Amino acid sequence: MAAKKFPVEAGHILLFARSIGDENPAYTDEDGAKKTEAGGIIAPPTFVQSSAQFDPDYFLRPKVGQPWFGSGKNPTGVVRTGGGGGGGGGGLHAEQHYEYHRPLRAGDVLTATTLPGKTWEKEGRRSGKLVFSESVTEYRDEKGELVVTARGVGVRTERPVEQK
Amino acid sequence: MALKASKLTVGDVHTARLVDDLSRTQIVQYAGASGDYNPLHTDEIFTTQVAGYPSVFAHGMLTMGMTGKMLTDYVGDTRLTKYGVRFTSQVWPGDALDSKATVTAVTERDGKMFVSLDVATTNQNGVEVLSGYAEARVDP
Numbered sequence: 001m002a003a004k005k006f007p008v009e010a011g012h013i014l015l016f017a018r019s020i021g022d023e024n025p026a027y028t029d030e031d032g033a034k035k036t037e038a039g040g041i042i043a044p045p046t047f048v049q050s051s052a053q054f055d056p057d058y059f060l061r062p063k064v065g066q067p068w069f070g071s072g073k074n075p076t077g078v079v080r081t082g083g084g085g086g087g088g089g090g091g092l093h094a095e096q097h098y099e100y101h102r103p104l105r106a107g108d109v110l111t112a113t114t115l116p117g118k119t120w121e122k123e124g125r126r127s128g129k130l131v132f133s134e135s136v137t138e139y140r141d142e143k144g145e146l147v148v149t150a151r152g153v154g155v156r157t158e159r160p161v162e163q164k
Numbered sequence: 165m166a167l168k169a170s171k172l173t174v175g176d177v178h179t180a181r182l183v184d185d186l187s188r189t190q191i192v193q194y195a196g197a198s199g200d201y202n203p204l205h206t207d208e209i210f211t212t213q214v215a216g217y218p219s220v221f222a223h224g225m226l227t228m229g230m231t232g233k234m235l236t237d238y239v240g241d242t243r244l245t246k247y248g249v250r251f252t253s254q255v256w257p258g259d260a261l262d263s264k265a266t267v268t269a270v271t272e273r274d275g276k277m278f279v280s281l282d283v284a285t286t287n288q289n290g291v292e293v294l295s296g297y298a299e300a301r302v303d304p
Contacts (some may be wrong), residue, residue: 002271012197015197016197016229018193019190019193020194020229020232021183021190021230021233022229022232022233022236024233024237037240037242043230044236045229045232045235045244045247046228046229046232049193049200049225050199052199053198056265061199062201069210069214070203070206070210071207071210075209075214076214084185093224093225093251094250095248095251096224096225096228097246097247097249098246100247103241107279109221151248159181161254162216162232163218
C-alpha cells in the first residue's frame with residue numbers, strides 16, 4: 001500500500017472504530033479521550049490498514065470510468081481472459097504484523113512506503129497450490145519518524161478454499 | 165488502566181466475546197471504513213457465482229481489528245508495541261467469535277517492562293480463525 005499523504009482524521013477513526021465494534025472513548029470521543037492515558041484521540045491498532053483510502057492506485061476500490069470485477073448487470077463486470085491468478089479463488093490475506101513505534105494520533109499526517117518482500121509457494125490441502133507474497137510498509141510522520149511498521153502476507157490460491 | 169508486571173504470571177489468560185452474530189452490515193461497515201471494497205466481502209452474487217464461495221466472508225483485517233479490541237481493553241491504550249496474526253480460517257456472516265490472550269513472558273528491556281501474549285480467536289465451532297502474538301509495555 002502506498003499513500004503519499006495519509007491524513008489521520010478523527011472522523012475516519014470514529015467510523016473505523018465503529019466498524020470493528022470498539023467504541024473506546026480514546027477513539028470516538030474527543031472529550032472522553034482527554035481523560036484517558038492517550039490524552040486525546042488515538043487510532044486503533046489496525047487503523048493504518050485504512051491508508052488504502054489514500055492510495056490513488058488501490059486496486060480493491062472501484063474507479064470512475066473503469067470496469068469493476070464485482071456484480072452489476074452481470075455477476076462480474078470483468079470478462080476474465082485465460083487462467084492463472086488463482087481461478088475463482090483469487091487473493092486472500094494470510095498474515096499481518098505490526099510494530100508500533102509511538103501512538104498514532106488524530107492530526108498526524110503519514111506517508112506510507114511499501115517495499116516488496118519475499119515470495120514462496122506451498123501445496124495447500126484445501127485450496128491447491130498457494131503462492132505467498134510479502135510486503136513491508138513503513139508509515140512515517142511529517143518529521144520522517146517511523147510511527148508504524150506493517151508487514152503483510154498475501155496468498156493466491158489455485159481454487160477457492162474448501163470448507164471444512 | 166495499565167497492567168502491572170508485578171501482578172502478571174505466565175499462563176494468565178484474558179478472554180472476550182468479540183461478536184455474537186456477525187452481520188453482513190458490519191462487514192460492509194468495515195469495507196467502507198477501511199477502503200477494502202473487495203466484492204468477496206460484500207457482494208453475495210459475485211462471491212457465490214463467480215468466486216465459488218458459499219457466501220461473502222469477513223475481511224481478515226476485521227477479525228484482527230475486533231481481536232485488537234480484546235487486546236487494548238486488556239493492556240490499555242497506547243501500550244501495544246507489537247501485534248501480528250495469521251488468518252487460519254475464514255469468518256462468515258453469523259459467526260460468533262471469542263478471543264483469548266495468554267501471557268507467555270514478562271521481560272525487562274531498556275529499563276521498561278513488557279508483557280508478551282499469545283493471541284487466538286475461535287468461532288462458535290471451536291475452529292481457530294486467527295492465531296498470533298502481541299507485546300505491550302506494562303507498568304512495573
